[in-house]
Amino acid sequence: MAVFSLIFGWACHALWYLFFIVLIAFLGYSLYIKHIHMKYDHIPGPPRDSFFFGHTSTFLREMKAERVIHEKFLEWAETYGPVYRLNGLHHVILVVSCPEATKEILMSPKYPKDKFLYKRLFHLFGQRFLGNGMVTARNHEQWYKQRRIMDPAFSSLYLRGLMGTFNERAERLMDKLADFADCKKETCMLHLVNCVTLDVIAKVAFGVDLDLLKHTDSPFPKAIEVCLEGMVYHVRDVFFQLIPKNWPFVNEVRQACKLLRDTGYRWIQARKTAIQNGEEVPKDILTQIIKSADKGDNRYNTNDEEFMLDNFVTFFIAGQETTANQLAFCIMELGRHPDILEKARKEVDDVIGMKQEISYDDLGKLVYLSQVLKETLRLYPTAPGTSREVHEDMVINGIHIPGGVTCFSSYVTSRMDKFFKDPLTFDPDRFHLDAPKPYYCYYPFALGPRSCLGQNFAQVFPHRLREPFLLRLATRPQQTLHICSQWGAVLAPCYSPFT
Numbered sequence: 001m002a003v004f005s006l007i008f009g010w011a012c013h014a015l016w017y018l019f020f021i022v023l024i025a026f027l028g029y030s031l032y033i034k035h036i037h038m039k040y041d042h043i044p045g046p047p048r049d050s051f052f053f054g055h056t057s058t059f060l061r062e063m064k065a066e067r068v069i070h071e072k073f074l075e076w077a078e079t080y081g082p083v084y085r086l087n088g089l090h091h092v093i094l095v096v097s098c099p100e101a102t103k104e105i106l107m108s109p110k111y112p113k114d115k116f117l118y119k120r121l122f123h124l125f126g127q128r129f130l131g132n133g134m135v136t137a138r139n140h141e142q143w144y145k146q147r148r149i150m151d152p153a154f155s156s157l158y159l160r161g162l163m164g165t166f167n168e169r170a171e172r173l174m175d176k177l178a179d180f181a182d183c184k185k186e187t188c189m190l191h192l193v194n195c196v197t198l199d200v201i202a203k204v205a206f207g208v209d210l211d212l213l214k215h216t217d218s219p220f221p222k223a224i225e226v227c228l229e230g231m232v233y234h235v236r237d238v239f240f241q242l243i244p245k246n247w248p249f250v251n252e253v254r255q256a257c258k259l260l261r262d263t264g265y266r267w268i269q270a271r272k273t274a275i276q277n278g279e280e281v282p283k284d285i286l287t288q289i290i291k292s293a294d295k296g297d298n299r300y301n302t303n304d305e306e307f308m309l310d311n312f313v314t315f316f317i318a319g320q321e322t323t324a325n326q327l328a329f330c331i332m333e334l335g336r337h338p339d340i341l342e343k344a345r346k347e348v349d350d351v352i353g354m355k356q357e358i359s360y361d362d363l364g365k366l367v368y369l370s371q372v373l374k375e376t377l378r379l380y381p382t383a384p385g386t387s388r389e390v391h392e393d394m395v396i397n398g399i400h401i402p403g404g405v406t407c408f409s410s411y412v413t414s415r416m417d418k419f420f421k422d423p424l425t426f427d428p429d430r431f432h433l434d435a436p437k438p439y440y441c442y443y444p445f446a447l448g449p450r451s452c453l454g455q456n457f458a459q460v461f462p463h464r465l466r467e468p469f470l471l472r473l474a475t476r477p478q479q480t481l482h483i484c485s486q487w488g489a490v491l492a493p494c495y496s497p498f499t
């Protein structure tokens with residue numbers, strides 16, 4: 001009995017100590033949040049929803065209502081000016097739409113990508129995802145080494161050699177559409193361009209023929225879609241995976257990630273074997289990925305293998321949805337504007353005529369079509385934002401900024417009437433050669449050293465797909481157009497069937 005009461009006494013003491021420790025930690029954390037508020041509250045910003053969670057509930061509300069979060073950023077930029085503050089726990093994000101600050105921060109290599117966002121993408125709900133790949137690498141040396149090795153696979157010289165694949169895939173899509181037209185069947189354009197873009201990336205980047213227009217049961221397109229959706233929940237809601245009703249989705253995301261990495265593992269092993277056997281292999285992204293992990297002795301440990309897979313997943317994620325959605329948005333805007341469609345069609349007719357094989361140089365002559373593409377990315381920058389950590393104090397638009405995470409959204413600046421007149425009007429002539437160039441307020445491929453590596457690729461391939469489309473599009477697409485909202489990592493068009 002005495003022993004029992006002794007243990008009981010100790011347990012009570014321990015509980016009291018624990019309670020005090022938790023209380024002190026809680027008070028300490030609250031004071032720290034207060035300190036952060038005091039440090040940043042001179043910067044304008046919307047009122048916080050709560051002391052602890054800052055603006056988090058607004059984000060969650062917007063996501064739940066399936067609205068585009070960048071619309072909210074835009075609304076706040078109009079109200080609070082060129083730099084405003086958002087809070088969440090002890091984190092502060094500064095949303096910047098001031099062109100001078102955008103130039104200074106994005107063009108400089110000295111500001112790394114921010115820890116909070118890019119480190120969180122290392123894993124998705126516990127499954128390794130983008131790891132230390134090119135998009136998420138924060139260490140300058142590590143990133144620079146990868147970028148140098150990857151560059152040749154994106155040079156215009158290399159892209160010229162890919163025109164055959166682009167031509168062939170474009171024709172396959174046209175054949176597929178002709179089949180639908182002959183049977184007078186409805187189809188979903190977004191799905192088709194998704195498949196064909198994925199096909200092209202798999203072929204030109206990894207040397208693999210997926211032929212998704214034929215093999216419609218492939219789990220690949222769905223896996224990428226699920227990972228992108230998972231990314232958003234994983235980044236925006238730190239408690240997401242703790243809620244039991246979300247577990248089936250969390251599991252689906254983990255499986256999708258695993259599918260991408262397992263596939264990458266098989267393709268990388270096959271290519272390594274080919275290299276070791278002295279076979280001639282293309283100098284594509286897959287070969288460059290293997291080179292980027294090579295330390296000169298052709299031996300790879302587990303870390304190297306994981307690193308190669310990071311980049312494998314990175315290229316699929318960075319390249320596929322962004323390009324496919326851009327194409328889908330473009331086709332739909334053309335459908336809404338018969339005059340622009342006609343002008344683009346005439347240009348394609350003049351430059352290409354009935355040529356079957358289109359050359360790289362032909363694409364350079366499609367000036368108006370380029371403008372259409374630029375204007376599409378202005379209204380629908382499919383990868384709308386990026387962020388950087390600024391470690392030193394600076395002044396933005398007369399406001400003292402004590403360092404912190406700065407966030408940039410091309411969606412926001414592209415839709416502000418102080419930068420673009422009648423911003424919601426689709427007008428490719430804004431990008432006419434004689435028109436003034438937008439000054440650091442239009443950056444769908446980001447800017448500076450960390451700008452999109454696939455930029456050239458993303459301009460050539462959609463061009464190649466649009467031409468036959470323009471020439472053969474007999475009726476206006478009947479698809480409805482608005483932006484798919486539940487995501488936000490990549491802007492996607494919502495669609496109804498295309499007839």
Ligand code: HEM
Binds near residue numbers: 135315385444
């Ligand atoms: C319309 C299509 C595309 C758009 C709008 C786009 C946009 C972007 C943006 C905004 C970034 C910066 C991301 C950040 O800071 O977090 C980026 C980076 C990147 N993109 Fe793209 N992208 C497109 C297509 C592609 C394609 C086709 C590929 C490759 C196949 C690709 C590969 C990359 C890579 C590797 C990076 C990281 C670059 C670095 O940090 O050095 N992108 N892209």
